Amino acid sequence: MTAACAMSLDEVNAFLMREFPQMAIGKAFLVEDVGPMRARLRLLYSDRNVRPGGTISGPAMFALADVAMYVAVLAQIGPVALAVTTNLNINFLRKPPAADLIGECKLLKLGKRLAVAEVTIRTQGEDEAVAHATGTYSIPPR
Amino acid sequence: MTAACAMSLDEVNAFLMREFPQMAIGKAFLVEDVGPMRARLRLLYSDRNVRPGGTISGPAMFALADVAMYVAVLAQIGPVALAVTTNLNINFLRKPPAADLIGECKLLKLGKRLAVAEVTIRTQGEDEAVAHATGTYSIPPR
Amino acid sequence: MTAACAMSLDEVNAFLMREFPQMAIGKAFLVEDVGPMRARLRLLYSDRNVRPGGTISGPAMFALADVAMYVAVLAQIGPVALAVTTNLNINFLRKPPAADLIGECKLLKLGKRLAVAEVTIRTQGEDEAVAHATGTYSIPPR
């Protein structure tokens, strides 16, 4: 279950840049770390993500949670087939200031057909979470 | 509870364009209808929303659900103060084809402090839902 | 997708009483109707479900939603194998009075591996929902 990763950080980044150019890895998101049943991503602050008052938009935080879960699954099982988000539940806790956001993903379950994950989103350098998400991914037959 | 709307469709569109330029009303989203405890929005198909294979991205569908809920609350209570999303749960049901998406929002509850809504997302002209969301908005003291 | 049911109302009731005695069909729950992609259940009011003040408990409403989804899936695919709840999200909207509750379930998706459903819970004879749930069932390989 918590076996070693199937892909290294470099392999994950190379795969995402090649297969998902629209994720804008290196521009909108950075994969900072992958490990057994976990991943850490950064959402780079930019004008595109911002709401009036300087806070980061809900859809941008949703995207960070979604991509973090995908990366955690990918690092664990490798690029065998596309895992698909089937459910994502997000709680918005505090208005984030104008700064990069860090999403820490932990896989709660990695089954043959489903993966369940949680993501805690914090402003870089802060302890308190600004948002928290849980989600389910469907893993295609291998 | 299901009283008449506080704002007309034209008033909603004018308010959103003035206060939320980043929502890109008229470019990314169109508010097609508002009524008692409901709203209907269109997500215009564009390259920005697309995933490989031509399907529309999860974050774009999340944004459609979120904006549809906000508009339904706004039309009902008027622009007295900013309602804030506190929770959004979305189920992705089918891969949408490359076409406009319609989000039909229904307010399940409009209380003094909280509004709860559901949104069914369909490809225009189709019966089957491609995604379904429920969410909670916190309504500031008036 | 919305094909005829695999089981009639009588067959569903007989199956549940035989296989799930702890569901207390006929005592705690009644299956009132099944149809294509839908089911309607009644939670019989009893002292066991009640909170101080006479309102029905959250876990009792959760159980009604969960059983209604299970019955809708069962009626559609038949008792080939046990579908298992993987996710359930419930919004509590109003305090229900001391009376029977009706849960109306609609299947939003019935795929090979996953079913997604929504349940609206109302007090019998009332229009407004007291709770609303969405959930996912994993369907074992057939």
Add this chain to the structure above:
Amino acid sequence: MTAACAMSLDEVNAFLMREFPQMAIGKAFLVEDVGPMRARLRLLYSDRNVRPGGTISGPAMFALADVAMYVAVLAQIGPVALAVTTNLNINFLRKPPAADLIGECKLLKLGKRLAVAEVTIRTQGEDEAVAHATGTYSIPPR
């Protein structure tokens, strides 16, 4: 935010037994610990919670999550007024064996009007979670 608790473990137990006899504190549930922004509860294994095959029912795990969140809020703010569950999302990860379950609750946010919490449910003595829940409580004006 993470200030000292308003109530001790003994005070919480005495309050729940007096005000919520139907929670069956001491019979169905035990509050094992409360601390700043957290609580730990035990669901005592009993025939009432069991499904065919010996596993614990979904509604019983839902109730454990719901009560754990309520206790964490209560310990933090005291018995000033009744917090009410407005949303609960639960992911079922593994079938629990026939044994007591431990629910660890952590408050992600304790605002003036809303509290958001997560609960991880494990079989006693095990590391892997069998279920994970997040929920929102509405806190009445004080």
